[in-house]
Amino acid sequence: xxxxxxxxxxxxxxxxxxxxxxxxxxxxxxxxxxxxxxxxxxxxxxxxxxxxxxxxxxxxxxxxxxxxxxxxxxxxxxxxxxxxxxxxxxxxxxxxxxxxxxxxxxxxxxxxxxxxxxxxxxxxxxxxxxxxxxxxxxxxxxxxxxxxxxxxxxxxxxxxxxxxxxxxxxxxxxxxxxxxxxxxxxxxxxxxxxxxxxxxxxxxxxxxxxxxxxxxxxxxxxxxxxxxxxxxxxxxxxxxxxxxxxxxxxxxxxxxxxxxxxxxxxxxxxxxxxxxxxxxxxxxxxxxxxxxxxxxxxxxxxxxxxxxxxxxxxxxxxxxxxxxxxxxxxxxxxxxxxxxxxxxxxxxxxxxxxxxxxxxxxxxxxxxxxxxxxxxxxxxxxxxxxxxxxxxxxxxxxxxxxxxxxxxxxxxxxxxxxxxxxxxxxxxxxxxxxxxxxxxxxxxxxxxxxxxxxxxxxxxxx
RNA sequence: GCCCCUAUCGUCUAUCGGUUAGGACGGAAGAUUCUCAUUCUUCAAAGCGGGGUUCGAUUCCCCGUGGGGGCGCCA
Numbered sequence: 001x002x003x004x005x006x007x008x009x010x011x012x013x014x015x016x017x018x019x020x021x022x023x024x025x026x027x028x029x030x031x032x033x034x035x036x037x038x039x040x041x042x043x044x045x046x047x048x049x050x051x052x053x054x055x056x057x058x059x060x061x062x063x064x065x066x067x068x069x070x071x072x073x074x075x076x077x078x079x080x081x082x083x084x085x086x087x088x089x090x091x092x093x094x095x096x097x098x099x100x101x102x103x104x105x106x107x108x109x110x111x112x113x114x115x116x117x118x119x120x121x122x123x124x125x126x127x128x129x130x131x132x133x134x135x136x137x138x139x140x141x142x143x144x145x146x147x148x149x150x151x152x153x154x155x156x157x158x159x160x161x162x163x164x165x166x167x168x169x170x171x172x173x174x175x176x177x178x179x180x181x182x183x184x185x186x187x188x189x190x191x192x193x194x195x196x197x198x199x200x201x202x203x204x205x206x207x208x209x210x211x212x213x214x215x216x217x218x219x220x221x222x223x224x225x226x227x228x229x230x231x232x233x234x235x236x237x238x239x240x241x242x243x244x245x246x247x248x249x250x251x252x253x254x255x256x257x258x259x260x261x262x263x264x265x266x267x268x269x270x271x272x273x274x275x276x277x278x279x280x281x282x283x284x285x286x287x288x289x290x291x292x293x294x295x296x297x298x299x300x301x302x303x304x305x306x307x308x309x310x311x312x313x314x315x316x317x318x319x320x321x322x323x324x325x326x327x328x329x330x331x332x333x334x335x336x337x338x339x340x341x342x343x344x345x346x347x348x349x350x351x352x353x354x355x356x357x358x359x360x361x362x363x364x365x366x367x368x369x370x371x372x373x374x375x376x377x378x379x380x381x382x383x384x385x386x387x388x389x390x391x392x393x394x395x396x397x398x399x400x401x402x403x404x405x406x407x408x409x410x411x412x413x414x415x416x417x418x419x420x421x422x423x424x425x426x427x428x429x430x431x432x433x434x435x436x437x438x439x440x441x442x443x444x445x446x447x448x449x450x451x452x453x454x455x456x457x458x459x460x461x462x
Numbered sequence: 463g464c465c466c467c468u469a470u471c472g473u474c475u476a477u478c479g480g481u482u483a484g485g486a487c488g489g490a491a492g493a494u495u496c497u498c499a500u501u502c503u504u505c506a507a508a509g510c511g512g513g514g515u516u517c518g519a520u521u522c523c524c525c526g527u528g529g530g531g532g533c534g535c536c537a
Contacts, residue, residue: 011537043537110535125463126533141466151466151532161535168537192466192532213467216530220473225530251474254486258475262485281475283468284530291474291487301500343499403496421496433498 004036005182008062008069009172011043012054015228016061016235018287019187019217022252026214027185028067029253029275039179040072042083045171061235065245066268071179079179084171091166094174094204095159103203109162113170115153115199131155139198141191144183144212144277151195159200169193173200176209185212185277188284189225212277215256215284225284232289242315242347243292247299251292255285265298297345305338312337312350321351328358335443339435356429357443361451366430374432375460380423384457386413387424388450396446402438427456 008024010016031038040062042055055073062069071077081087095111098104103114115134124131138150159170166174176184191213201208216225219233226233238248246268254264258281259274266274303311313333316322327333336357337350344353356364374380386409394405407417421437428440428449441449 009537013537045537108535112535146467149466155533158535163535165535167535172537187531188467189531190537195466215468218530223529254474256474261476264474264486281468285475286473288473288487294487297500345499406496417496425497429497431497435498437496 002182004031004034005039005180006031006036006185007039007041007176007179007181009041009043009175010058011045012051012058014051014054014057016057017226017228018233018235018252019226021061021065021235021248022217022255023185023187023214024062024067025065025249025252026212026257026275026280028069029272030183030185030212030277031070032272033275036182037070038067039077039079039181040069040075040082041175041179042073042085043168043171044083044085045165045168057236061239064239065235065249084175087171087175090178091171091174094170094177095166098159098203101203104159110158111160112156113159113196113200113203114156139195141194141198141211142208143191144210145280145282146191146213149191149194151192153195153199157196169196169200173197173204177201177204177206181209183210183212183277185214188213188216212280215281217255218284218286220287220289226287230287232287232292240318242311242350243296244299244303244311244347247296248292250299251295255287256281265295293345300344300346301342303341305334305341308341309334309337311347315347315350319351322358332357332443339439339443343435353434356431361448361455364428364430364452364455366426366456367432370430370432371426374422374426378419378423381457381460383415383420383423384427384453384460387420388453388457391441391446391450391453394446396442396449399436399438399442402441406438423456424453428452 006027008027010020010024028038030036042058044055059074069075071079072082095104098113099111104111105114106112115136117137118135120133120135121130122133123129133154134156136152136154138152141149141151143149157169158167160166175181194211194213198208218224219226219230228234232238235248239245249268250265250271253266253271253275257275257279259266259271260279263270300308322328328336336354340350340354344350359365387406390405390409391402395401403417406420410416410420422432425432425434425437425440428437428444434440444452
């Protein structure tokens with residue numbers, strides 16, 4: 001097969017939609033799978049909404065997700081420029097071709113594409129007016145996912161607005177020709193438009209590329225496809241919330257595609273190796289944030305310690321968790337994060353989950369409901385006293401030594417570890433959930449652990 | 463209104479005519495664990511309806527129905 005060239009052609013709207021990300025991903029995967037070229041082209045013909053900021057949203061999101069482009073902005077290439085707003089001369093040239101061959105004409109100040117065939121008039125109910133139609137033969141769309149699709153294009157359509165700017169259908173086709181695109185992989189919402197595009201390719205005397213219309217992502221609740229307003233629709237939201245891009249990419253790759261067996265969690269190299277267009281589903285997929293969250297947790301648990309701590313550090317910094325000048329020591333922060341890693345489902349849980357590690361002992365906030373519950377049974381004051389006594393000599397650098405020490409004390413009093421766990425946890429963390437108790441002890445250290453135990457004991461009335 | 467695509471557990475999906483219809487998320491129950499989470503075990507849960515084709519249809523075809531999309535001087 002000749003060299004594959006695919007493109008992702010977003011328009012800068014200020015958002016990066018999850019559906020766009022999936023379209024980009026399938027293009028990128030196909031390019032990487034075939035050793036082809038992934039082109040990034042910016043469709044910014046609509047001058048109303050267009051700014052550097054909006055462009056950066058696209059670049060940032062693609063980079064964050066790990067989709068590097070081979071040609072495009074910041075990269076260059078032999079078929080530039082890669083922003084449609086800079087390609088006017090090329091569009092003008094192609095417009096002249098159509099004008100010269102009689103396949104375009106002017107009407108109402110706009111330039112229209114002319115279909116071939118006998119003309120007739122018919123009343124259009126939807127637009128409630130009479131329109132001119134053409135007895136055309138159906139365009140044949142050779143789709144790698146849908147198979148052969150025929151669709152009749154029977155009305156001339158505008159290719160240049162009266163303000164002189166070309167429209168989407170025209171620039172899309174011209175650029176695909178000029179950039180020698182071999183495979184057009186895009187959402188199914190473009191399938192009906194494809195007949196226009198095929199007509200244009202033919203009018204330019206060019207064989208259309210292979211098409212692959214991928215299923216859409218439907219909103220989780222309610223009818224219709226996912227739109228910007230829907231919960232979970234924007235890539236930047238996942239970025240902000242500390243999702244792992246590898247997890248999001250893995251999840252997205254499985255929305256409308258699968259490797260043909262039961263594998264789900266796969267490294268990107270594996271996905272690239274297995275991905276192919278004929279394996280893409282034909283029916284739309286409903287978004288499922290629970291499954292994404294699970295995938296994210298799965299990746300989080302498997303993250304090497306250094307990387308996990310790095311992610312946590314970035315998240316804390318980005319969200320200003322620590323007041324300026326109040327950053328904890330690096331090794332302490334690391335210890336806290338690493339004992340929390342196996343317990344959480346997402347990076348975003350970390351600040352709340354670990355907050356008691358970063359307050360002064362006497363400023364520890366105790367959850368009142370938990371306090372009432374824990375102190376309401378047994379003899380908490382006695383247990384705290386026993387703990388304080390035994391922990392005075394224990395080795396705080398060794399979690400199993402701590403555990404043995406507490407178990408030994410429990411045995412002497414005919415009790416179990418559990419009789420100490422809840423009250424001790426309340427004392428050091430102010431809550432009833434968290435990392436292993438002895439992990440908390442080790443990280444807090446003897447001095448702070450004992451102080452917190454003392455503080456709680458002192459607060460309990462005789 | 464016209465046109466196009468589509469249809470397996472609640473959700474994502476496997477099955478390339480013959481299976482006790484499999485897996486995952488979510489749900490339920492249980493086990494493990496110092497809490498929580500993880501992990502493990504078990505359970506409930508599906509072929510939209512009607513016609514064909516065939517010895518045999520979830521699988522192929524047709525018609526309904528449901529779902530989705532398109533029909534701009536938006537992209």
